[in-house]
Amino acid sequence: MEILHVSAECYPASKAGGLADVVGALPKYQEQLGHKTKVITPMHKTKFLFDNKFDVVHKGEFGMGHMYFNYTIIKEQTDKLGFAFYMVDIHGLLDREKIYGYGDDTERFMAFQIAVVDWLSKWSYQPDIVHVHDHHTGLVPFMMQYCYAYQHLAHIKTVLTIHNGQYQGWMSWDKAAYLPSWNTWQWGKLDWNGDLNPLASGIRCAWRVTTVSHSYLEEIKHNSKGLEALFEYEKGKCSGILNGIDNAVWDPLTDSYLDHNFNVEKVKEGKLENKKKLCEKFNLDIDKPLFIFIGRLVHEKAADLLPQVISDSIYHMKGQMNFLVLGSGDYHVERHLEYMKGEFMGYYNSQIAYNEKLSHDMYAGADFLIMPSRVEPCGLNQMYAMRYGTVPVVRRTGGLRDTVIDFEEPGGYGICFNDASVWDVTYSIHRGVALYNQPKRLHEVRTRMMKIDNSWENSASKYIDLYKQIVH
Ligand code: ADP
Numbered sequence: 001m002e003i004l005h006v007s008a009e010c011y012p013a014s015k016a017g018g019l020a021d022v023v024g025a026l027p028k029y030q031e032q033l034g035h036k037t038k039v040i041t042p043m044h045k046t047k048f049l050f051d052n053k054f055d056v057v058h059k060g061e062f063g064m065g066h067m068y069f070n071y072t073i074i075k076e077q078t079d080k081l082g083f084a085f086y087m088v089d090i091h092g093l094l095d096r097e098k099i100y101g102y103g104d105d106t107e108r109f110m111a112f113q114i115a116v117v118d119w120l121s122k123w124s125y126q127p128d129i130v131h132v133h134d135h136h137t138g139l140v141p142f143m144m145q146y147c148y149a150y151q152h153l154a155h156i157k158t159v160l161t162i163h164n165g166q167y168q169g170w171m172s173w174d175k176a177a178y179l180p181s182w183n184t185w186q187w188g189k190l191d192w193n194g195d196l197n198p199l200a201s202g203i204r205c206a207w208r209v210t211t212v213s214h215s216y217l218e219e220i221k222h223n224s225k226g227l228e229a230l231f232e233y234e235k236g237k238c239s240g241i242l243n244g245i246d247n248a249v250w251d252p253l254t255d256s257y258l259d260h261n262f263n264v265e266k267v268k269e270g271k272l273e274n275k276k277k278l279c280e281k282f283n284l285d286i287d288k289p290l291f292i293f294i295g296r297l298v299h300e301k302a303a304d305l306l307p308q309v310i311s312d313s314i315y316h317m318k319g320q321m322n323f324l325v326l327g328s329g330d331y332h333v334e335r336h337l338e339y340m341k342g343e344f345m346g347y348y349n350s351q352i353a354y355n356e357k358l359s360h361d362m363y364a365g366a367d368f369l370i371m372p373s374r375v376e377p378c379g380l381n382q383m384y385a386m387r388y389g390t391v392p393v394v395r396r397t398g399g400l401r402d403t404v405i406d407f408e409e410p411g412g413y414g415i416c417f418n419d420a421s422v423w424d425v426t427y428s429i430h431r432g433v434a435l436y437n438q439p440k441r442l443h444e445v446r447t448r449m450m451k452i453d454n455s456w457e458n459s460a461s462k463y464i465d466l467y468k469q470i471v472h
Pocket of ligand 1 (some may be wrong): 016018294295326354359379
């Protein structure tokens with residue numbers, strides 16, 4: 001089968017979160033299953049762009065409202081990612097350092113999507129499946145069916161994967177003028193509650209819709225920022241396929257970011273070496289259990305609870321544990337976490353940044369990873385932590401519910417709680433400290449979770465089965 005993935009991010013070329021990891025891994029595993037896979041993203045100005053060589057494979061142009069853009073499609077020369085990797089360059093619009101966060105993101109991603117569809121329409125290659133990811137690519141299925149210039153693509157089957165339904169790309173209706181001339185009888189396929197909503201449009205127009213875990217699919221029927229009724233209405237074409245992790249990138253034995261590699265047989269010594277390095281760097285105590293948080297410091301991840309969780313735990317449990325936080329996001333949470341460094345020196349530290357290497361060092365060196373998320377469509381951090389022998393401390397929601405079993409249940413290996421509240425998280429930290437003080441049990445839990453297979457092989461073939469339902 002021929003598959004084209006369209007996404008805003010793809011690791012290692014660009015990454016802001018889990019979407020990049022998925023789009024960097026899933027196509028590779030689909031190739032290994034014998035399918036031809038291509039990925040296209042905007043041309044972000046990242047290190048990957050400058051370190052690699054690209055061929056120009058297509059040039060084109062299009063109008064968008066009163067603007068006119070030339071675009072260039074480039075392809076990485078060697079297929080080193082394990083699949084053919086393409087990027088769209090629109091000078092001045094897409095060639096920027098950050099992936100998101102600009103005032104003209106609406107225009108940027110609209111132009112990206114038009115360029116992709118335009119390229120596809122002019123190319124002799126026709127994929128069997130166009131697989132789009134999240135709202136940044138949610139208008140592609142609509143354009144392929146209802147924009148007059150592209151209607152010859154309408155027979156190509158489309159699949160939308162929702163990695164995060166909290167962001168929907170809402171825009172006001174005047175932005176509809178950006179779309180290439182379209183069949184206005186179909187306006188209802190763009191509209192949701194009076195806004196032009198790319199995610200809702202993707203859900204309506206794609207042939208199949210997936211979410212990245214089963215539990216998340218159930219949750220969004222009740223809580224999805226206004227789309228609840230749509231998910232209920234379209235439930236016949238929706239399914240949940242749990243993300244995997246890329247074992248080639250996330251393996252403590254071969255991870256090139258680590259100074260001390262280890263496997264399940266050497267987990268105790270290996271983690272200790274990595275912890276030592278972390279504790280020296282961040283002025284923490286190697287003998288105490290180390291709890292970490294890695295992720296976006298946003299409401300969804302319940303990062304706002306961290307300052308109080310950390311201070312309450314240190315006070316109430318008399319400093320029996322250490323904390324290290326890596327993340328960036330909400331300004332007030334960032335400032336609070338920075339400020340606390342002075343107050344809890346020797347017990348707590350943080351780096352307010354995005355730092356890929358440090359994240360690997362932390363998964364390897366920590367004892368516990370905290371994820372109190374209010375919303376977690378799948379979550380990859382807990383799976384990385386498990387592979388590196390770090391016990392996940394998670395709220396029972398979305399993908400966390402589907403991937404972590406409490407260590408006090410049969411076959412369990414994590415610490416689970418129900419509410420995104422300071423009390424529930426601190427109580428779970430308390431349970432973590434107690435587990436840490438039983439080295440034999442901790443070792444059993446670590447080795448059990450390190451042996452769990454969360455790799456992509458399984459999930460990649462589930463996507464292929466899904467494609468087969470619509471490609472005949
Ligand atoms: P998200 O909702 O952010 O996509 P996921 O759990 O699906 O959450 O994926 C998060 C990914 O981003 C993981 O690979 C995690 O290690 C990485 N990550 C998040 N924040 C940071 C950071 N500040 N520095 C390094 N890596 C980070």
